[in-house]
Amino acid sequence: MAFPDIRMRRLRKSESIRRLVRETTVTVDDLVYPLFVRKGKGLKEPIESMADCFHFSPDTIVAEAQEVAKLGIHAVLLFGLPDKKDKLGSEAWAEDGAVQTAIRQIKKNVPELVVITDVCLCAYTDTGHCGVIKDCSVDNDATCELLAKVALSHAQAGVDIVAPSDMMDGRVKAIREALEANNFKDVAIMSYSAKFASAFYGPFRDAAESAPDASTGLADRKTYQMDHADARQALAEIALDIEEGADIVMVKPALSYLDIIYHARLRFDCPIAAYNVSGEYMMVHDAASAGHVEKDAAMMEILTSIKRAGADIIITYFAKQAAKKLKR
Ligand code: PBG
Numbered sequence: 001m002a003f004p005d006i007r008m009r010r011l012r013k014s015e016s017i018r019r020l021v022r023e024t025t026v027t028v029d030d031l032v033y034p035l036f037v038r039k040g041k042g043l044k045e046p047i048e049s050m051a052d053c054f055h056f057s058p059d060t061i062v063a064e065a066q067e068v069a070k071l072g073i074h075a076v077l078l079f080g081l082p083d084k085k086d087k088l089g090s091e092a093w094a095e096d097g098a099v100q101t102a103i104r105q106i107k108k109n110v111p112e113l114v115v116i117t118d119v120c121l122c123a124y125t126d127t128g129h130c131g132v133i134k135d136c137s138v139d140n141d142a143t144c145e146l147l148a149k150v151a152l153s154h155a156q157a158g159v160d161i162v163a164p165s166d167m168m169d170g171r172v173k174a175i176r177e178a179l180e181a182n183n184f185k186d187v188a189i190m191s192y193s194a195k196f197a198s199a200f201y202g203p204f205r206d207a208a209e210s211a212p213d214a215s216t217g218l219a220d221r222k223t224y225q226m227d228h229a230d231a232r233q234a235l236a237e238i239a240l241d242i243e244e245g246a247d248i249v250m251v252k253p254a255l256s257y258l259d260i261i262y263h264a265r266l267r268f269d270c271p272i273a274a275y276n277v278s279g280e281y282m283m284v285h286d287a288a289s290a291g292h293v294e295k296d297a298a299m300m301e302i303l304t305s306i307k308r309a310g311a312d313i314i315i316t317y318f319a320k321q322a323a324k325k326l327k328r
Contacts, residue, residue, distance in 0.1 A: 024308040026300065028072040028326050032116065032273070033319035036207055037061050037102040038081040049206035050278055051285045053317060055081065058101035065110045071323040075114035077163065077315055078102055079208055082124050088132055088146060089124030093153040103157035116161040116190060117154045119147055119175070122210040129212050130166035130224060136217035138224055144171045148178035155184040161248070165192040167224040169240075176245035190273060190313075191246035194234035194260055197225035200253045200279030207278065234260045235267060242270060248313065253277040255302065258309040265310025273313035274306045281317040296325055 011021050036055050043057035056064055068076055080099035082091035091097055099117055106115050122130045131143030143166065151162040164171050172191050179187050197220060205211040212218060226234060238249045251261045252275035261274050288295035299318045306314050
C-alpha cells in the first residue's frame, strides 16, 4: 500500500490525534534533579556558570528538597563541595561533610524523596582529579579504596543510591563489597558506566570547583573518562559494571551520545540513566536568551529525545522546569 491509501498526515491532524498515537512520553517519574551542597548555614548562593542553580547548605537544601518533592520529582542527586581540599580528598568521606549532613537532613524531613549521591573525589582533591595522583597518573586501585570509603560514609548517613562518577576500573565492585560487608545490602549503585571525557562539563566544573590542575601533568580526564569516539567500548564498560553489581547504569553526557543509550537499551535489561549535563543545559539557556530557540520547547524536545533513545531515568538541571510544564 502506498499513497493515496496511506497518508501519514491523517494521524497528525490535531493535537488530540497526535497525543493518541504518540510513542514517547516524558513524565515527571523519569526525572532526577541535581543539587549542590556545601558546609555552612542559611546558604542559597546562585551559581554563576549555571543559570537557576544554587549552592545550598545542609539546612537550606531541605526546603529545596521539599519543593522538588512537591513538584512530583522522586529523586535528587547530591554533589558536595568541601571546606578544604587535600591530596586524598579526605573530606569526601567525613562523617560531618556537607553531603553526609545533607543526606541526614533530607531523609529526616522528606523521607519519600530518593537521595542519590555522586561518589567522586574531584571536588575534594587539591589536584581536581577524580582520584589520587601517583607518578603523573591517577592511581586506579588506591582510588577505588577511597571511593568505597566515600560510598560507605554516604550509606551510613542514610543514602538510597550511590553514584560513582570517577571512571576507575573496578570501583563498582569495591563499593558493592564495602556496602555488603557493612550490611548496607539495600543501598543501590547507579554507576556512571559510560562517562565520556566531554567538553560539555565546563559549567559544572565551575559550580563544583573541580577543574583538573594541569600542573599534575594531567590537564584533562582523558586517561580515565572515555574517548568520545568509542561506542563498542561504552557497551563493554556497561557490561562490566553490571557484572560488578551496578543496579542502574548511566550514559553521560546524553545528547551527543544518544546512540550509546539506544545500543545499551537494546543490549541490557537493567534501568538506564542518562545525564543531560551542564553544558547541554547552558547551551539551551544561552540560545534561548539570544532569541534563537524557545526554551520550554527546546527543553521538552531534548528530554523526549533522551527518553526515545531508551533512557528510563533522565538526570537534568531542567527537572523542576519540566515538572512544572508537565503538570499543566
Ligand atoms: C564528577 C562529575 C562531573 C560531572 C558529574 N560528576 C564532572 C567531571 O567529570 O568533570 C559533570 C556534570 C555536568 O556537567 O552536569 N566526576
